[in-house]
Amino acid sequence: APAGTRGISLFLVPKFLVNADGSLGARNDIGASGIEHKLGMHASPTCTMVMGDAGGAIGYLVGEENRGMACMFTMMNQARLGVGIEGVGIAERAYQQALAYAQDRKQGRAPGTKSDTSDAIIVHPDVKRMLLQMRSMTAAARSICYATAVAIDVSERAENAEIQGKATARAALLTPIAKAFSTDIGNEVASLGVQVHGGMGFIEETGAAQHFRDARITSIYEGTNGIQSIDLVTRKLGANGGESVWSLLEELSGIVDRVEASNDPAFRTTGIRLRDALDSLGRASRWLLEKLGSAPNDALAGATPYLRLFGSTLGGCMLANEALAAKDQVDDDKRYITLARFFAENVTVQSSSLERTVIDGADAVNGADAILLA
Amino acid sequence: APAGTRGISLFLVPKFLVNADGSLGARNDIGASGIEHKLGMHASPTCTMVMGDAGGAIGYLVGEENRGMACMFTMMNQARLGVGIEGVGIAERAYQQALAYAQDRKQGRAPGTKSDTSDAIIVHPDVKRMLLQMRSMTAAARSICYATAVAIDVSERAENAEIQGKATARAALLTPIAKAFSTDIGNEVASLGVQVHGGMGFIEETGAAQHFRDARITSIYEGTNGIQSIDLVTRKLGANGGESVWSLLEELSGIVDRVEASNDPAFRTTGIRLRDALDSLGRASRWLLEKLGSAPNDALAGATPYLRLFGSTLGGCMLANEALAAKDQVDDDKRYITLARFFAENVTVQSSSLERTVIDGADAVNGADAILLA
Numbered sequence: 001a002p003a004g005t006r007g008i009s010l011f012l013v014p015k016f017l018v019n020a021d022g023s024l025g026a027r028n029d030i031g032a033s034g035i036e037h038k039l040g041m042h043a044s045p046t047c048t049m050v051m052g053d054a055g056g057a058i059g060y061l062v063g064e065e066n067r068g069m070a071c072m073f074t075m076m077n078q079a080r081l082g083v084g085i086e087g088v089g090i091a092e093r094a095y096q097q098a099l100a101y102a103q104d105r106k107q108g109r110a111p112g113t114k115s116d117t118s119d120a121i122i123v124h125p126d127v128k129r130m131l132l133q134m135r136s137m138t139a140a141a142r143s144i145c146y147a148t149a150v151a152i153d154v155s156e157r158a159e160n161a162e163i164q165g166k167a168t169a170r171a172a173l174l175t176p177i178a179k180a181f182s183t184d185i186g187n188e189v190a191s192l193g194v195q196v197h198g199g200m201g202f203i204e205e206t207g208a209a210q211h212f213r214d215a216r217i218t219s220i221y222e223g224t225n226g227i228q229s230i231d232l233v234t235r236k237l238g239a240n241g242g243e244s245v246w247s248l249l250e251e252l253s254g255i256v257d258r259v260e261a262s263n264d265p266a267f268r269t270t271g272i273r274l275r276d277a278l279d280s281l282g283r284a285s286r287w288l289l290e291k292l293g294s295a296p297n298d299a300l301a302g303a304t305p306y307l308r309l310f311g312s313t314l315g316g317c318m319l320a321n322e323a324l325a326a327k328d329q330v331d332d333d334k335r336y337i338t339l340a341r342f343f344a345e346n347v348t349v350q351s352s353s354l355e356r357t358v359i360d361g362a363d364a365v366n367g368a369d370a371i372l373l374a
Numbered sequence: 375a376p377a378g379t380r381g382i383s384l385f386l387v388p389k390f391l392v393n394a395d396g397s398l399g400a401r402n403d404i405g406a407s408g409i410e411h412k413l414g415m416h417a418s419p420t421c422t423m424v425m426g427d428a429g430g431a432i433g434y435l436v437g438e439e440n441r442g443m444a445c446m447f448t449m450m451n452q453a454r455l456g457v458g459i460e461g462v463g464i465a466e467r468a469y470q471q472a473l474a475y476a477q478d479r480k481q482g483r484a485p486g487t488k489s490d491t492s493d494a495i496i497v498h499p500d501v502k503r504m505l506l507q508m509r510s511m512t513a514a515a516r517s518i519c520y521a522t523a524v525a526i527d528v529s530e531r532a533e534n535a536e537i538q539g540k541a542t543a544r545a546a547l548l549t550p551i552a553k554a555f556s557t558d559i560g561n562e563v564a565s566l567g568v569q570v571h572g573g574m575g576f577i578e579e580t581g582a583a584q585h586f587r588d589a590r591i592t593s594i595y596e597g598t599n600g601i602q603s604i605d606l607v608t609r610k611l612g613a614n615g616g617e618s619v620w621s622l623l624e625e626l627s628g629i630v631d632r633v634e635a636s637n638d639p640a641f642r643t644t645g646i647r648l649r650d651a652l653d654s655l656g657r658a659s660r661w662l663l664e665k666l667g668s669a670p671n672d673a674l675a676g677a678t679p680y681l682r683l684f685g686s687t688l689g690g691c692m693l694a695n696e697a698l699a700a701k702d703q704v705d706d707d708k709r710y711i712t713l714a715r716f717f718a719e720n721v722t723v724q725s726s727s728l729e730r731t732v733i734d735g736a737d738a739v740n741g742a743d744a745i746l747l748a
Contacts, residue, residue: 003490039568039576039583046577099746111670116377125675126600128742129735135745187565194413194590198598202413202591203420209413209590216568216586217576224572226500269734296485301499305720335745342738346679346731353724360643360723361503364716368502371509371709372473 001066008068011059013051029057040213077175079222081152084145084178087186087218091138094193094211098134101197101208102127121196130196134189136343139322140315141182147318148174169244173236176228181311183218184225190215229303232310233288234296242289249285252317253278259320262327266337270320273344277313277351284309284358291362301365302358309354316340316348375440382442385433387425403431414587451549453596455526458519458552461560461592465512468567468585472508475571475582476501495570504570508563510717513696514689515556521692522548543618547610550602555685557592558599564589603677606684607662608670616663623659626691627652633694636701640711644694647718651687651725658683658732665736675739676732683728690714690722 001007017025032047051057063071099122106118111125121127151174154167190211194201201208219225237245256278260271284306291299319340326336375381391399406421425431437445473496480492485499495501525548528541564585568575575582593599611619630652633645658680665673693714700710 037578039578039586041576103747111674122746124600125671125736125739126604126677128746129675129678129739130600131746132739132742191561191590195593195598195600199591199594202415202594204411204413212413212590213587216565216583217573219569220573220576224569226498226504226569230500266737273730297499300485301503303500304503332744332748334741335748338738338741338745342735342742345734345738349730349734350724350727353727356647356723357720360719361716362499363640364712364719365499365503365506367708367712368506368716370706371712372496372502372505373477374706374709 005069007066008072009065010062010068010071012062013049013057013059017058029054039216040210041217076222080175080179080228081145081148083218083222084141084148084180084182087183087215088138088142088145090186090211090215090218091134091141091189094190094208094215095131095134095138097208097211098193098196099131101200102131105198105200107198127196130192132339132342133346134192134196136319136339137185137189137315137347139339140311140319140343140347141178141185143318143322144174144311144315145178145182148178166247169239170248172239173232173244173248176232176236177307177311177314179222180219180225180228180232180307181315183215184308184311186215186218187212225307226304229307230300232307233299233303234292237285237288238292242285245285248314249278249282252314255317255321255324258324262324264327264337266334266341267320267323270316270341270344273348273351274313274316274320277309277316277348280351280355281309281313284355287359295362297366298362301362305354305357305361309351309358312348312354313351316344319343379443381440382446383439384436384442384445386436387423387431387433391432403428413590414584415591450596454549454553454602455519455522457592457596458515458522458554458556461557461589462512462516462519464560464585464589464592465508465515465563468564468582468589469505469508469512471582471585472567472570473505475574476505479572479574481572501570504566506713506716507720508566508570510693510713511559511563511689511721513713514685514693514717514721515552515559517692517696518548518685518689519552519556522552540621543613544622546613547606547618547622550606550610551681551685551688553596554593554599554602554606554681555689557589558682558685560589560592561586599681600678603681604674606681607673607677608666611659611662612666616659619659622688623652623656626688629691629695629698632698636698638701638711640708640715641694641697644690644715644718647722647725648687648690648694651683651690651722654725654729655683655687658729661733669736671740672736675736679728679731679735683725683732686722686728687725690718693717 001009013030014028015030017028019025030049030051031053032045033050035045035047038046102122103120105121107121108118108124109115110119110123113119122131148171151167151171155164155171158164158167190208194208194212197206197208200206204210223231252274256271256274259267259274284302288299288302288306319336323333323336323340326333330336375383387404388402389404391402393399404423404425405427406419407424408422410420412420476496477494479495481495482492482498483489484493484497487493496505522545525541525545529538529545532538532541564582568582568586571580571582574580578584597605626648630645630648633641633648658676662673662676662680665676693710697707697710697714700707704710
């Protein structure tokens with residue numbers, strides 16, 4: 001076989017062989033050894049598989065010889081959105097648990113009151129902030145994952161070739177963001193869930209710590225979030241002169257137009273933050289595109305903050321879009337508006353800083369050896 | 375005893391009683407039960423203590439009756455800086471381990487090369503970024519903790535009453551920042567340490583996960599970081615019309631003057647970021663001071679982003695101050711300058727966003743019930 005990844009083939013190696021008549025045959029020469037002690041995901045054991053201790057295992061080639069890496073990427077590409085949803089799922093569970101605890105746990109009194117009895121901790125602005133942060137980040141990640149799923153569906157089912165082509169490009173663009181941004185959020189939300197529980201959060205019995213432990217792998221497997229960021233910058237932004245980014249930015253700008261036109265005072269800062277973020281994302285994208293050609297290491301140095309900038313902007317626009325829909329369609333639209341507003345004021349607001357980090361940061365990153373290897 | 379915390383007294387309850395002649399006496403009626411299963415800190419068991427199962431334990435009053443809460447705060451105040459240093463210590467260990475791994479672990483090739491053999495992952499800009507983030511955040515937290523320790527020393531030893539008074543105010547101001555900012559950083563750095571290790575980081579044997587688990591308690595105990603933020607805003611900023619904040623800002627401005635005057639091109643963005651951050655911190659401080667009187671819940675809603683803004687600005691100035699000293703005194707000043715620059719471009723740069731979050735964010739936070747309780 002060729003050297004390296006070009007010589008990898010995929011085999012199915014069953015635990016039991018199958019007799020010619022279809023009945024269960026002999027035990028195959030394969031077994032698990034060395035089950036790993038992992039930080040989390042304890043319901044999904046990871047272990048070394050040992051083959052050939054008793055003469056040799058029988059395996060069946062799947063697909064073509066030397067095409068194992070390509071087969072693996074079929075799984076990997078599917079799994080990326082799946083892992084993003086895993087981040088959303090852990091975040092949602094962590095939020096629900098923290099919300100219930102904050103309504104139950106009594107400690108201190110509401111600011112400015114002097115009651116003899118304690119209040120539930122949810123009365124404290126800092127606890128409200130943590131819960132809103134959890135809820136709004138989870139909602140933003142969920143929206144991005146759903147938009148990715150829609151793009152994949154359309155790319156597979158559309159009968160119009162142009163629509164299909166655009167959806168394929170959209171799905172390709174959104175997948176690394178859905179994976180990395182949602183799993184970063186899964187980790188952040190699970191950590192806030194521990195924090196809302198205070199000291200009890202550190203006790204495994206409470207359950208908050210398990211989300212924190214489980215979530216940690218999602219930023220790593222199926223391509224680390226650093227790899228997703230590099231994929232976003234080099235392959236997705238880099239394709240067709242950034243065409244799929246420009247067309248998405250145009251759509252998002254339409255949402256922000258409607259936020260601005262709504263003249264709802266509760267939307268005022270939301271509109272400002274989203275417009276600023278779109279401008280930052282546009283400038284950072286153009287800068288990276290130019291560097292991809294002239295100084296690729298400078299583009300690579302900014303990949304991670306660029307993905308965060310993209311997710312913060314996209315998530316903010318999607319929550320605003322949901323709030324606009326709620327204003328038209330439901331009575332209790334206030335919660336959608338507050339959620340969009342909180343996300344814009346607390347997460348999307350970081351876009352201008354992230355733009356500066358992308359554009360200014362490459363020199364220090366690529367000069368890091370002076371420190372790291374000193 | 376009075377109700378609530380005013381009726382708490384502190385007792386010493388020994389495991390063994392002492393006979394009149396000083397020899398070891400009978401076993402006291404106290405024992406541990408229910409050792410907790412904790413996320414981390416497994417070398418420090420936490421358990422329920424049971425007294426009186428066999429007739430009653432003998433305890434000795436420490437200090438005055440009903441003054442137990444005050445005694446506890448003697449420990450707590452000391453512990454806050456200690457826990458901040460704990461954050462720094464875990465971060466430093468996580469960094470050293472990640473740096474060693476990144477130099478050892480081979481995967482992929484340096485961007486733009488086509489060698490037959492793999493390179494160590496430290497060649498990748500995204501890995502350099504993670505390591506610099508770890509190192510610069512650790513260095514900033516360490517500087518803040520040291521400055522706090524200096525202020526405490528001067529407050530205890532200075533013979534001049536004015537110097538002593540200023541040092542006391544400085545120590546009081548810096549303590550919640552040293553505790554909360556350093557432990558937040560401990561968590562962030564430990565998490566990056568796992569990330570640098572990739573899948574191996576999720577395996578307990580590697581050791582990276584232990585730092586991640588251990589660090590998690592430091593944001594919680596000896597007053598959660600939310601409590602530190604509230605202390606910073608209400609008691610420390612709120613004292614004497616913000617006097618201790620204004621005098622610190624003036625000192626920091628002197629550092630930034632020298633950064634700007636250095637005319638070193640590597641310092642250019644550092645000076646811009648630090649000046650912007652000082653302006654943001656000043657505006658946010660004035661806004662909070664005004665709200666403390668007129669709308670305390672609005673001030674409380676911004677406490678956590680305010681502490682982050684404070685730490686990011688202070689840490690950035692202190693690293694720049696170290697770089698200025700290095701320029702005067704050592705040959706390899708480049709690593710100090712790069713470290714200060716990276717922190718300014720990646721962490722301090724968030725100050726303007728944090729200012730906006732403090733000032734704009736209160737409405738959404740205090741209107742959270744529309745979402746949380748819907």
